[in-house]
Amino acid sequence: xxxxxxxxxxxxxxxxxxxxxxxxxxxxxxxxxxxPSRLQLxxxxxxxxxxxxxxxxxxxxxxxxxxxxxLPGQPQALVQDASGERSIQWLSPDxxxxxxxxxxxxxxxxxxxxxxxxxxxxISDVSGGQTLVEIxxxxxxxxxxxxxxxxxxxxxxxxxxxxxxxxxxxxxxxRRPSEDRWELVIRRSxxxxxxxxxxxxxxxxxxxxxx
Amino acid sequence: MFYIYxxxxxxxxxxxxxxxxxxxxxxxxxxxxxxxxxxWGNYLFFRDNPRGVHHEMWVHAVxxxxxxxxTRHTVSYEILETYKMGEQPSITADSQxxxxxxxxxxxxxxxxx
Numbered sequence: 001x002x003x004x005x006x007x008x009x010x011x012x013x014x015x016x017x018x019x020x021x022x023x024x025x026x027x028x029x030x031x032x033x034x035x036p037s038r039l040q041l042x043x044x045x046x047x048x049x050x051x052x053x054x055x056x057x058x059x060x061x062x063x064x065x066x067x068x069x070x071l072p073g074q075p076q077a078l079v080q081d082a083s084g085e086r087s088i089q090w091l092s093p094d095x096x097x098x099x100x101x102x103x104x105x106x107x108x109x110x111x112x113x114x115x116x117x118x119x120x121x122x123i124s125d126v127s128g129g130q131t132l133v134e135i136x137x138x139x140x141x142x143x144x145x146x147x148x149x150x151x152x153x154x155x156x157x158x159x160x161x162x163x164x165x166x167x168x169x170x171x172x173x174x175r176r177p178s179e180d181r182w183e184l185v186i187r188r189s190x191x192x193x194x195x196x197x198x199x200x201x202x203x204x205x206x207x208x209x210x211x
Numbered sequence: 212m213f214y215i216y217x218x219x220x221x222x223x224x225x226x227x228x229x230x231x232x233x234x235x236x237x238x239x240x241x242x243x244x245x246x247x248x249x250x251w252g253n254y255l256f257f258r259d260n261p262r263g264v265h266h267e268m269w270v271h272a273v274x275x276x277x278x279x280x281x282t283r284h285t286v287s288y289e290i291l292e293t294y295k296m297g298e299q300p301s302i303t304a305d306s307q308x309x310x311x312x313x314x315x316x317x318x319x320x321x322x323x324x
Contacts, residue, residue: 149227
């Protein structure tokens with residue numbers, strides 16, 4: 001066990017918490033398409049986000065023992081467990097993003113630290129700094145096509161891929177966990193910008209925002 | 212608009228995701244204290260400005276955030292190759308001029324025949 005100081009960011013004390021989009025919901029609302037909707041937006045708030053850094057071989061062993069998922073070694077790869085609730089994404093040759101259901105991140109971090117011992121690695125809890133927005137519906141790809149600079153054609157962006165690229169003017173992680181679902185991991189400080197961009201871009205498709 | 216191959220991401224990405232970071236392969240003197248003022252000044256401030264093949268450092272700022280090297284032609288802006296940090300370029304000004312001379316010789320031979 002390393003001697004890094006860690007603490008659980010979720011306390012038993014009743015502190016009011018708000019998702020990064022709470023302000024945006026108040027300010028811009030959550031539009032509902034009256035008629036047929038070709039696009040659904042949903043924030044999956046309060047998930048646990050961890051950044052793992054270190055050597056691929058050492059981390060892979062630890063992650064497989066603790067989470068039961070193997071670390072994606074290929075660039076731009078995204079792997080999930082059977083339930084689809086937990087995922088690991090390649091961000092850089094020595095950096096991975098782990099997303100788990102809210103509340104699991106601290107026990108996971110502790111277990112990984114125990115497992116990794118004195119190996120050379122870093123784990124950072126970035127749950128408070130970013131949020132995940134899910135886009136689904138038949139117009140999802142059309143919306144991305146006019147928003148991101150990356151080629152989102154299925155032949156270039158198959159299921160199980162995730163890239164860090166530019167969304168509007170903001171740095172965003174775009175992932176495709178399944179055939180009809182896309183995920184955006186956006187920074188908290190850019191959340192309102194991205195949300196308003198999404199609403200504006202999605203208006204023509206009749207967007208449904210689920211809260 | 213460049214379309215740059217990131218050697219770490221293993222694919223071409225838009226220029227918007229990258230930043231140029233100046234000349235590549237600049238080595239910090241091993242013993243700065245032992246440097247003359249001129250050597251230290253050259254290391255710190257003086258950079259090549261070639262007309263032709265130039266090796267530059269770029270960073271994939273919005274992608275994997277890794278630094279890598281780019282060999283670029285400063286006249287045509289053509290990117291000849293990209294390679295990881297710590298590696299040596301396979302295309303240099305010398306290798307390019309040799310290739311050109313070789314081509315010129317074979318053309319002359321062609322004329323003679």
